[in-house]
Amino acid sequence: MVSEQTSPTVVVGVLALQGAFLEHMHMLQNIPSVKEVLAVRTEEQLNSVDCLIIPGGESTAMALIAERCNMLEPLRAFVRNKPTWGTCAGMIMLADEATGAKKGGQQLLGGLSICVNRNQFGTQKDSFETMLHFPTVLGENRPFHAVFIRAPVITAIKADDVEVLSRLESKVGQTDAETIVAVRQGHLMATAFHPELTRDNRLHQYFVHLALQHKQ
Numbered sequence: 001m002v003s004e005q006t007s008p009t010v011v012v013g014v015l016a017l018q019g020a021f022l023e024h025m026h027m028l029q030n031i032p033s034v035k036e037v038l039a040v041r042t043e044e045q046l047n048s049v050d051c052l053i054i055p056g057g058e059s060t061a062m063a064l065i066a067e068r069c070n071m072l073e074p075l076r077a078f079v080r081n082k083p084t085w086g087t088c089a090g091m092i093m094l095a096d097e098a099t100g101a102k103k104g105g106q107q108l109l110g111g112l113s114i115c116v117n118r119n120q121f122g123t124q125k126d127s128f129e130t131m132l133h134f135p136t137v138l139g140e141n142r143p144f145h146a147v148f149i150r151a152p153v154i155t156a157i158k159a160d161d162v163e164v165l166s167r168l169e170s171k172v173g174q175t176d177a178e179t180i181v182a183v184r185q186g187h188l189m190a191t192a193f194h195p196e197l198t199r200d201n202r203l204h205q206y207f208v209h210l211a212l213q214h215k216q
């Protein structure tokens with residue numbers, strides 16, 4: 001009998017408590033090694049995925065909903081071991097430290113050894129789009145169209161194994177130290193912008209590739 005060659009696949013979860021989760025789910029549809037895309041709202045759903053995307057939205061609201069749904073601790077345990085990608089508000093959630101947090105502080109998941117400033121570029125009307133280079137991930141000459149909406153920025157890197165994936169090149173009034181907008185630390189990845197709002201799924205493909213590597 002001829003044995004059937006099956007290529008490895010992953011189940012991707014998208015945290016669906018608040019924010020742009022549907023758009024992420026849509027972006028994952030046509031990636032061949034994605035077996036299934038799940039909206040994650042419960043611990044049980046979280047336990048059935050291989051990796052997780054935490055979308056953009058509003059990190060304070062997302063943290064509050066997670067707390068009320070008893071999801072903070074399960075999420076903290078998940079991100080310690082499993083590939084997780086935080087985009088915009090999701091990046092804030094994954095950071096070990098955030099400045100510009102709401103009065104009285106806000107809950108973070110932590111895990112990524114970075115400090116972020118929550119609303120680096122101002123309010124909704126200060127949103128902008130720009131081309132970003134991801135030399136190690138996408139190649140030198142294949143920039144990514146990035147949409148920044150009330151976006152955070154990485155203000156400090158706190159461990160040697162945090163790899164900077166991309167920096168803002170056209171500075172929008174920030175200092176040199178405040179240009180880091182995408183990082184990876186082992187199984188964790190974070191981007192300050194909304195990659196799900198374009199038609200370009202290359203970063204989604206890259207994350208799925210990380211998840212496949214982690215699973216093997």
Ligand SMILES: NC(=O)CC[C@H](N)C(=O)O
Nearest residue numbers: 056057058059088089149
């Ligand atoms: N588009 C976004 O996800 C904005 C995030 C927002 N700055 C926050 O604090 O959560």
